[in-house]
Amino acid sequence: MGDTPMNEQEALARLRRGDIGGLEMLVRQYQVQALRVAYLITRDRHLAEDVVQEAFLRAYERIHQFDGTRPFGPWFFRLIANQALKAINARQREVHYDESEDGMVAIEELLPDPGPGPEDIVAQDEVRQQVWEALGRLSPAQRTAVVLRYYLEFSEEEIAKEMNCSRGTVKRHLHDARQRLRKWSRVLVKEG
Amino acid sequence: MKEQQLRRILDDIASQEIPADVDLWPAIRTRLPAASEFRQPARPIPRLGWTFLLVILGLVTGLTAYAMSALWGGIPFWRPVEEAGLGTTLHLSQTMNGYTVTLERAYADANQILIGFTVTGAENQRIMTTGTLRDAYGNLIPGLAFTGFSGQSDLLGLSLPPGVQAIVQAFDASALRETSPELSLRFEVNLVAEASQPQEPEAKPPDENTDGEHIILKPMPIKSVAGPFVFQFSVPFHSGRRVEVARTVTQRGVAITLQRVILTPPEARAILCYTVPGEEAISWVPAATLQGAGHRLEGSFSHRMADNCYRVSFLADQGPLPVSRPAEWILTVSELVGFVAPLSPPAGEGAWPVEPTEPLRLAGPWVFHFRTP
Numbered sequence: 001m002g003d004t005p006m007n008e009q010e011a012l013a014r015l016r017r018g019d020i021g022g023l024e025m026l027v028r029q030y031q032v033q034a035l036r037v038a039y040l041i042t043r044d045r046h047l048a049e050d051v052v053q054e055a056f057l058r059a060y061e062r063i064h065q066f067d068g069t070r071p072f073g074p075w076f077f078r079l080i081a082n083q084a085l086k087a088i089n090a091r092q093r094e095v096h097y098d099e100s101e102d103g104m105v106a107i108e109e110l111l112p113d114p115g116p117g118p119e120d121i122v123a124q125d126e127v128r129q130q131v132w133e134a135l136g137r138l139s140p141a142q143r144t145a146v147v148l149r150y151y152l153e154f155s156e157e158e159i160a161k162e163m164n165c166s167r168g169t170v171k172r173h174l175h176d177a178r179q180r181l182r183k184w185s186r187v188l189v190k191e192g
Numbered sequence: 193m194k195e196q197q198l199r200r201i202l203d204d205i206a207s208q209e210i211p212a213d214v215d216l217w218p219a220i221r222t223r224l225p226a227a228s229e230f231r232q233p234a235r236p237i238p239r240l241g242w243t244f245l246l247v248i249l250g251l252v253t254g255l256t257a258y259a260m261s262a263l264w265g266g267i268p269f270w271r272p273v274e275e276a277g278l279g280t281t282l283h284l285s286q287t288m289n290g291y292t293v294t295l296e297r298a299y300a301d302a303n304q305i306l307i308g309f310t311v312t313g314a315e316n317q318r319i320m321t322t323g324t325l326r327d328a329y330g331n332l333i334p335g336l337a338f339t340g341f342s343g344q345s346d347l348l349g350l351s352l353p354p355g356v357q358a359i360v361q362a363f364d365a366s367a368l369r370e371t372s373p374e375l376s377l378r379f380e381v382n383l384v385a386e387a388s389q390p391q392e393p394e395a396k397p398p399d400e401n402t403d404g405e406h407i408i409l410k411p412m413p414i415k416s417v418a419g420p421f422v423f424q425f426s427v428p429f430h431s432g433r434r435v436e437v438a439r440t441v442t443q444r445g446v447a448i449t450l451q452r453v454i455l456t457p458p459e460a461r462a463i464l465c466y467t468v469p470g471e472e473a474i475s476w477v478p479a480a481t482l483q484g485a486g487h488r489l490e491g492s493f494s495h496r497m498a499d500n501c502y503r504v505s506f507l508a509d510q511g512p513l514p515v516s517r518p519a520e521w522i523l524t525v526s527e528l529v530g531f532v533a534p535l536s537p538p539a540g541e542g543a544w545p546v547e548p549t550e551p552l553r554l555a556g557p558w559v560f561h562f563r564t565p
Contacts, residue, residue, distance in 0.1 A: 013318060014342060014343055016318055017318050017319070017320060017340060017342060017357065019340055019341055019342045019343060019357070020221065020339065020340075020341065021341060021342065021343045022343075023220070024217055024221070027216060027217045027220055028217065031214060031215070031216045031217070032210065032212055032214055035210045035214055035216070036203075036206035036207065036209075036210045037206075039206055039209055039210055040202060040205065040206050045209055045210070048210075049216065049219075052216060053216055053219055053220050053223065056216070056220050057220065057223055127201060128201055128204055128205055128208075131198070131201050131202070131205065132205050147202070150198045150199050150202060151199055151202045151203070151206075153199070
């Protein structure tokens, strides 16, 4: 995630004073990547925007829980991943509530069927589409682990720490995810 | 496929949907006042009660009247009051230990009392303020929300010199025991600063199988730098328009009663009462909008009262609300959002969930029509 930029320190100092100008600086700096992380996990643009807005508001309100000697980005992206995972779970409960007369609807039923994948990958668009669909077949926790590991480039130790589980659990999540990506998209991710 | 290739593909996917010029700040900014009330427990300072230091009077200010008008008009809380020309200019200053607190503006109506003040002299230190308000009988008026500004913001079009902070605090006028055309008030400000960096644990994502991780909130190490600054003053009281609606609408087996609406230029406040059957442990917060007289307002504050009633505030972000002319209004509760976890820690306990459990949603709508005569 790199060193903490000077303007980030200034933003954090202002934020600690309750100054919304500090929050504005952080929003401008992190909103795009935060939104992309949230989108990859939630697979829904509007839900991702809600997640990111909420995460910035939480950062604003709880900035005194943040160790100001560390860079803001990793802490914030973990908050984003956490919020995105919660949002998916909330949506599952919401669907359950709305469909209560017909019984619970499994989230897998709502996801698109990936269909048979081509034997050979011939176009980047196809690869993207396959990966996108395969990601949709992963459980929210697996998808979060994949985004943290392969998009944000967190280490397995960091993911284990932030997902509050053992490194073995993370390895299993990632291994299962790789297997599923391979099965559903013909994409092979080498063991890291 | 190598990890870098997968990263690039993920980046391609995300970039296609999320362009680099996306801007969430306007939406976030409009949600800040609501957040201020919900998360008041996250500001530990008001609990400390710094009431033991001496009062020293003084007079310092470097800001012109024009700059003050631009400043308060730029702060979302205060904007409708400034636009309606309803704020009372006080310009009362006191200096202590090199810090100057200037009570610039005040406004009072049936919903809220707003105090706008500046603090100067904090060039090299992070200064935080705690303000308490009492009526003429010494009764404490509960705080509603707090917003502060320093430095500059291109978006808000505001700029303050180094070391100057502008703060607006909102207090709940419904706590006033008596009202009169002119309210006598006592506002007290203390200035504190962080003594050192806090060493509290960072928020972490919870385990999948638990309701959320708990952290222990330690009092932030702070020190008093100046105060109390005590101001006695009076402001005109605007009674606004009180509409007794007393209508009930039932959706999904949930009956919501709109008891009343109190309209004042900067805010409409609605009292909604309801019980969601079978979910006693869940706090259901209404998501509501109010339309009428050319305004469409989002409910921004929701405060749970006694007797299963909620007070919902609609801040006038499109100019002052008309309170003295007839208008048709529609209040719509689009959904109830349920939170399992309490929004604040239990009394006497220092632990609370880092994140409340994920909210439930009960879709409406519950629609109420009413009229101001």
